[in-house]
Amino acid sequence: AQRVTQPEKLLSVFKGAPVELKCNYSYSGSPELFWYVQYSRQRLQLLLRHISRESIKGFTADLNKGETSFHLKKPFAQEEDSAMYYCALHSSNTGKLIFGQGTTLQVKP
Amino acid sequence: DAGVIQSPRHEVTEMGQEVTLRCKPISGHNSLFWYRQTMMRGLELLIYFNNNVPIDDSGMPEDRFSAKMPNASFSTLKIQPSEPRDSAVYFCASSPNSGNTGELFFGEGSRLTVL
Numbered sequence: 001a002q003r004v005t006q007p008e009k010l011l012s013v014f015k016g017a018p019v020e021l022k023c024n025y026s027y028s029g030s031p032e033l034f035w036y037v038q039y040s041r042q043r044l045q046l047l048l049r050h051i052s053r054e055s056i057k058g059f060t061a062d063l064n065k066g067e068t069s070f071h072l073k074k075p076f077a078q079e080e081d082s083a084m085y086y087c088a089l090h091s092s093n094t095g096k097l098i099f100g101q102g103t104t105l106q107v108k109p
Numbered sequence: 110d111a112g113v114i115q116s117p118r119h120e121v122t123e124m125g126q127e128v129t130l131r132c133k134p135i136s137g138h139n140s141l142f143w144y145r146q147t148m149m150r151g152l153e154l155l156i157y158f159n160n161n162v163p164i165d166d167s168g169m170p171e172d173r174f175s176a177k178m179p180n181a182s183f184s185t186l187k188i189q190p191s192e193p194r195d196s197a198v199y200f201c202a203s204s205p206n207s208g209n210t211g212e213l214f215f216g217e218g219s220r221l222t223v224l
Contacts, residue, residue: 033211034212043112043217043218049212086151086152089211092209094165095157095209096154097142097213099152101150102151
């Protein structure tokens with residue numbers, strides 16, 4: 001079965017602290033993984049994709065096939081990073097984009 | 110481009126009433142997705158279309174839910190009759206490339222409350 005798991009509903013950190021939002025997936029095939037972000041009163045939008053191996057707003061995510069994980073990391077959190085973050089898996093077989101349950105990141109001053 | 114446009118933004122209705130949510134995808138995008146967002150389940154895919162044709166509706170919860178895409182620039186999601194457990198935010202998203210990419214462009218959502 002294709003599944004995305006984000007074990008934390010809420011992650012609260014202080015400004016300047018490191019952040020790691022966890023994501024694990026289940027997929028029989030070569031996965032295509034994404035992180036989406038939803039800031040307060042804004043649309044859900046793409047943050048980054050594993051295939052690009054890019055850093056966006058200081059965030060990076062590395063695909064670990066051995067651990068079936070795609071954790072999102074940032075070394076120093078900023079208050080403007082407070083948002084809901086969704087990990088997502090794209091199935092090339094079905095064309096579906098399957099989301100995890102989301103993690104709310106709260107960065108305190 | 111204004112992006113994906115959804116209406117209404119907010120809807121409050123009573124149990125048993127029919128609800129119709131509307132979506133205008135980004136011009137030129139040939140895939141359209143309907144998602145439901147709740148606190149308990151996060152974002153669930155309800156149905157998606159490629160080139161106006163429904164490809165997968167396995168996420169539609171029950172027969173009370175139906176979706177149509179009569180042309181490339183318009184889709185509806187209908188709930189009839191509505192129930193309190195249908196209360197959620199419903200998102201529409203579109204994508205180019207016939208769903209071969211995981212990059213979706215979302216609307217602002219329609220917040221439905223069924224009393």
